[in-house]
Amino acid sequence: MAKSDALKHNLPAPMAALVTHVIKTKNFENAAAPNGTFARDFMPRAAALLDSPLIADVVDTVDAKTFTRPSYAGNAMETVERTGDGPTIVTFRPTAFDAAETNDTKAAPVVQVSDDALAAAAGSASLGEFVSAENKDTGERADLSTARVVISGGRGVGDNFDKLYSLADAFGPDAAVGASRAAVDAGMCANDMQVGQTGKVVAPEVYIALGISGAIQHVAGMKDSKVIVAVNKDEDCPLFSIADVGYTGDLFEAVDRIKEEVQKKKA
DSSP: OOOGGGTTOOOOHHHHHHHHHHHHHOOOSEEEEEHHHHHHHHHHHHHTTTTOOOOEEOEEEEEEEEEEEEEETTTEEEEEEESSSSSSEEEOGEEEEEEOOOOOOGGOOOOOOOOOHHHHHHTTGGGOOOOOOOOOOOOOOOTTTOSSSSEEEOGGGGHHHHHHHHHHHOOOOOOOEOOOOOOHTTSOGGGHHHHSSSSSSSOOSSEEEEEEOOOHHHHTTTTTEEEEEEEEEOOOOOOGTTSSSSSSHHHHHHHHHHHHHHHHHHH
């Protein structure tokens, strides 16, 4: 546990300095973090400061130094072994692992980091500057990375993402709305809604893709979903090849039909 003004805004430089100091002073052989946007910011910096490689987006472990991770946008899996001296620095894809069973008798100890570690963080604070932050109100909807149901829209949705929000509300608070990179780049929705290799990786129980063609980088972020439903007016849509359920037709009609069926089930 660490408390410092230098860490208040989660800037990568002080976070990396803190993590590096703790790993060095404690002689840790392994250091890991979930492969989210936060860890992807500071863990590479920490690895560089430790003169160690970063093994990112791990989906399986072989042993303490050998891991499996996706490559070529998820089209190939590679096994990577950490060789040489120094700690093994890894980020794990959270959706690739089942949740561990809780056991109150084996809770991990919480330890306060040393003053020297906090000083290291403060010493690196000047390497970056916090400008502003915006917290988006998602209401009662689940976080995109952990939602049970994810409804994603592509460029074909246009300015009608409100219909996707309405469908998500029909499913309940454990549903979230995502988007393809094309929709984000077109300014139809916020960057933090992007699903894909350069966005968020999700693996919900149900993934509903509306008007999404199935570009490789998007598929890399959702292919581990338990059930994939694809709706597209193009019958040759590449996403149909990995979908469990495919529907060729108007996506807005499909949204209305799905919403109606969900509401019937809940009635």
